[in-house]
Amino acid sequence: MKNKLITIEGIEGVGKTTAVKVIQDYLIQQQREFILTREPGGTEMAEQIRKILLTPHAEKITPEAELLLMFACRAQHIENIVIPALQADKWVICDRFVDASYAYQGGGRQIDMAKIQMLDQWIAGTIQPDLTFLLDASPEIGLARAKNRGTHDRIEQEKLDFFERVRHVYLKRAEKFPERFCVIDATQTLEKVQHELTMKLDELFASTHYAH
Amino acid sequence: MKNKLITIEGIEGVGKTTAVKVIQDYLIQQQREFILTREPGGTEMAEQIRKILLTPHAEKITPEAELLLMFACRAQHIENIVIPALQADKWVICDRFVDASYAYQGGGRQIDMAKIQMLDQWIAGTIQPDLTFLLDASPEIGLARAKNRGTHDRIEQEKLDFFERVRHVYLKRAEKFPERFCVIDATQTLEKVQHELTMKLDELFASTHYAH
Numbered sequence: 001m002k003n004k005l006i007t008i009e010g011i012e013g014v015g016k017t018t019a020v021k022v023i024q025d026y027l028i029q030q031q032r033e034f035i036l037t038r039e040p041g042g043t044e045m046a047e048q049i050r051k052i053l054l055t056p057h058a059e060k061i062t063p064e065a066e067l068l069l070m071f072a073c074r075a076q077h078i079e080n081i082v083i084p085a086l087q088a089d090k091w092v093i094c095d096r097f098v099d100a101s102y103a104y105q106g107g108g109r110q111i112d113m114a115k116i117q118m119l120d121q122w123i124a125g126t127i128q129p130d131l132t133f134l135l136d137a138s139p140e141i142g143l144a145r146a147k148n149r150g151t152h153d154r155i156e157q158e159k160l161d162f163f164e165r166v167r168h169v170y171l172k173r174a175e176k177f178p179e180r181f182c183v184i185d186a187t188q189t190l191e192k193v194q195h196e197l198t199m200k201l202d203e204l205f206a207s208t209h210y211a212h
Numbered sequence: 213m214k215n216k217l218i219t220i221e222g223i224e225g226v227g228k229t230t231a232v233k234v235i236q237d238y239l240i241q242q243q244r245e246f247i248l249t250r251e252p253g254g255t256e257m258a259e260q261i262r263k264i265l266l267t268p269h270a271e272k273i274t275p276e277a278e279l280l281l282m283f284a285c286r287a288q289h290i291e292n293i294v295i296p297a298l299q300a301d302k303w304v305i306c307d308r309f310v311d312a313s314y315a316y317q318g319g320g321r322q323i324d325m326a327k328i329q330m331l332d333q334w335i336a337g338t339i340q341p342d343l344t345f346l347l348d349a350s351p352e353i354g355l356a357r358a359k360n361r362g363t364h365d366r367i368e369q370e371k372l373d374f375f376e377r378v379r380h381v382y383l384k385r386a387e388k389f390p391e392r393f394c395v396i397d398a399t400q401t402l403e404k405v406q407h408e409l410t411m412k413l414d415e416l417f418a419s420t421h422y423a424h
Contacts, residue, residue, distance in 0.1 A: 045271050048264050049281075052257060059257050064335055065287040069261075072280035079274045115334065122327065123276055 002208050003032070003089050005082065005127070007097040009170060010135035011163050012156050013146030014186040015193065016095055019133055022197045023093050030205065034091035035081070039074060039100065042081045046073035054153035061154070063109035070101050071119045078127050086127075098124050099132060099173055104155065107169030108162045131204055133197065134174050137186040139163035214420050215244070215301050217294065217339070219309040221382060222347035223375050224368050225358030226398040227405065228307055231345055234409045235305050242417065246303035247293070251286060251312065254293045258285035266365035273366070275321035282313050283331045290339050298339075310336050311344060311385055316367065319381030320374045343416055345409065346386050349398040351375035 006023060008016050020036065027034045041050040053061075053069050074097075085092050098120050106113045139160050146156060174181035182200045184193055218235060220228050232248065239246045253262040265273075265281055286309075297304050310332050318325045351372050358368060386393035394412045396405055 043271055045264060045269055045273065045277075049261070052260050057257055059255055059288070059292060061257065062287045062291045065257075065284040065291075068280045068284035068287065068335075072277040072284060075274045075277040075280065076271070079277075080271060118330070123280075 003034075003086060003091045004130035004204065004208070005086065005092045005094065005097075007094045007099065007129040007132045008135070009096060009099050009103070009132055010186065011137070011139060011142045011166050011170075013142035013144070013149075014135035014137045015145075015190075016135060018190065019135055019184075019193070019197055020093060020095055022194050023133075023201065026198060026201050027091055027093070032091050033089065034093060035085045036093045036095075037077070037081055038095035039077060039097055040070055041073065042077040042094075043073075046076045049073050054155060056154045056157065063105060063111050066109065067101065067105040067111055067116065067119070070105065071123050074098070074101075075123045078124060082127060094129075097129055097132075099129075099134075099170065102173055103166045103169040107165040107167075108155075108158065110165070129180055131200070132174075132177075132181050133200070134170055134181055134183045135186040135193075136167070136171065136183050139167060141187055215246075215298060215303045216342035216416065216420070217298065217304045217306065217309075219306045219311065219341040219344045220347070221308060221311050221315070221344055222398065223349070223351060223354045223378055223382075225354035225356065225361075226347035226349045227357075227402075228347060230402065231347055231396075231405070231409055232305060232307055234406050235345075235413065238410060238413050239303055239305070244303050245301065246305055247297045248305045248307075249289070249293055250307035251289060251309055252282055253285065254289040254306075255285075258288045261285050266367060268366045268369065275317060275323050278321065279313065279317040279323055279328065279331070282317065283335050286310070286313075287335050290336060294339060306341075309341055309344075311341075311346075311382065314385055315378045315381040319377040319379075320367075320370065322377070341392055343412070344386075344389075344393050345412070346382055346393055346395045347398040347405075348379070348383065348395050351379060353399055 008019050010016055024036055040053055041047045049069055050073065053066065082092055101116055102113065105111050106116045143160070143163065146152070174183045184196050186193065220231050222228055236248055252265055253259045261281055262285065265278065294304055313328055314325065317323045318328050355372070355375065358364070386395045396408045398405065
């Protein structure tokens with residue numbers, strides 16, 4: 001398949017939304033059909049679970065329940081949205097994907113990585129990103145930016161050390177999978193971030209050999 | 213611990229609600245403190261997910277998502293309801309528990325039993341029922357009775373062969389764990405069912421050696 005699955009990862013406040021927009025504009029310019037989606041969510045049911053996951057509750061949500069809910073959403077999303085889009089020759093841009101479970105539930109919540117890997121292999125299987133942009137910044141910078149957005153969801157309310165663990169796992173995964181990860185310093189100017197995103201997309205397109 | 217976890221299992225229409233009431237009345241008579249709960253559900257959040265699970269959706273729910281949602285609910289329920297109740301010396305009566313995942317998602321949806329066992333060991337761990345009443349009847353009889361109740365939830369709308377597989381797994385688990393399963397023929401008269409429930413509870417109490 002010449003169409004690709006591109007994912008955008010990073011902690012709160014690193015500019016994922018802007019990056020998604022840059023990628024979207026790039027694909028429009030290249031006249032590629034694509035869908036824009038997100039995790040947790042992307043289907044009606046997964047969005048309902050997203051709401052439960054991100055709303056602050058009086059009830060303590062266990063790390064295990066959080067992880068299983070993420071992968072339940074993912075099963076729905078992959079089966080009903082991602083696979084049909086890829087089969088219809090569309091590109092898929094996804095705001096957070098499996099790497100986020102390693103980072104947030106593995107790093108942040110400190111769940112055994114082997115459990116996450118087992119769920120990854122079972123639920124995502126061969127559906128792995130072709131390209132993953134990791135927007136990287138320290139939690140101090142990210143959270144300060146996110147603060148300006150106002151209210152925080154349940155996970156965004158976590159403390160600094162939580163996000164330090166999340167960032168650490170993200171960076172370790174980027175090291176482990178250099179062939180698909182592109183780490184971008186999110187503290188640069190918007191123009192520089194846009195430039196790096198575009199350069200990488202140019203590279204991806206050059207290697208994709210579209211028949212024109 | 214002298215208090216116990218009692219679970220009630222069976223397909224639709226076998227009279228679980230009545231059995232729960234008999235057990236409840238028995239514990240009241242014995243002046244035992246207990247809680248009455250159910251799966252999927254039992255906590256505010258798990259009940260929200262129960263609603264998503266049982267409401268018919270336009271979107272196809274994958275077997276994997278269904279299983280993961282069941283175990284996410286279970287993680288919440290065990291951590292926030294079952295363990296605190298057992299620690300407070302209360303008995304726990306639970307309308308469906310882990311066996312239901314083997315029967316419905318393993319038998320009915322035909323998910324690999326090893327996956328379910330892995331989730332069982334991870335999420336339920338040592339929290340296993342002391343006594344499980346399996347109310348048994350053929351799906352023809354169960355579904356005919358359930359029909360009289362009116363509307364059906366998403367899982368109750370499944371076909372006969374689905375419930376035959378569910379029943380088969382329930383009976384196989386009863387064979388595998390004879391020390392905790394008590395299979396009751398649900399096609400008997402209500403009086404006979406009540407009598408068998410009470411006999412088994414007498415036996416459990418006799419073996420529990422309460423200090424009075």
